[in-house]
Amino acid sequence: MSHADGPVLRPYSVVEANRALVFIERVARDLVEQFDSLIESQTMLDTADKAGDGDAYARIREEIKTTFDKLLHYRQSLEDIGVELQDWAKGIVHFPFLADRREVQLCWMLGEEQVGYWHEVGQCLESRRKVAELTKPGKYISEKRTSDSSVTQPR
Numbered sequence: 001m002s003h004a005d006g007p008v009l010r011p012y013s014v015v016e017a018n019r020a021l022v023f024i025e026r027v028a029r030d031l032v033e034q035f036d037s038l039i040e041s042q043t044m045l046d047t048a049d050k051a052g053d054g055d056a057y058a059r060i061r062e063e064i065k066t067t068f069d070k071l072l073h074y075r076q077s078l079e080d081i082g083v084e085l086q087d088w089a090k091g092i093v094h095f096p097f098l099a100d101r102r103e104v105q106l107c108w109m110l111g112e113e114q115v116g117y118w119h120e121v122g123q124c125l126e127s128r129r130k131v132a133e134l135t136k137p138g139k140y141i142s143e144k145r146t147s148d149s150s151v152t153q154p155r
Contacts, residue, residue, distance in 0.1 A: 009096045011096045011097050011103075012083075012095040013097075014106065014131055014134070017097075017106050017108070018114050020083070024078065024081075024083065025110065027074050027077050028093060028110045031071060031088065032091045034067050034070050035089055036089075037067055038064060038067045044060050045060045045061060071088070083095050084096075084105075086107075087125075090109055091109060092108070092109045092110075093108050093109075094106065095107075097118060099118070104118050104121060105118060106118050107119055107125070107128050109125070115131065116130060117130060117131060118131055118134060
């Protein structure tokens, strides 16, 4: 399975994705909070610039740099465990997943209690379908089949 930047990622199972939420939810919450702060700081920077307040401008600019560095750290924390940050403002995360021998993505958004949705690679939030569809016989490969090498194996 390929990642947007090229590395090969091992697919998650739904169970593994839900277990990872303890960590992911904490990171996503901090990330969304810092992203909101970044947007607010950018507005304050523009105001300081228009007012000609060089001291405030320099201070806010340094705050923006610090916040941006935190955001990059949070994104890297997610990538380190093999998930992809899809939306900075909403805290949407994608997990690689194999269904019917093809790559799809499990999709979770901050505020959801579990990983309950999936969609085709490259599709957006509006195209999400319920994970329960993945286990319907004959439609998609169930995680329970382990003899097929294309099925997600437990982590």
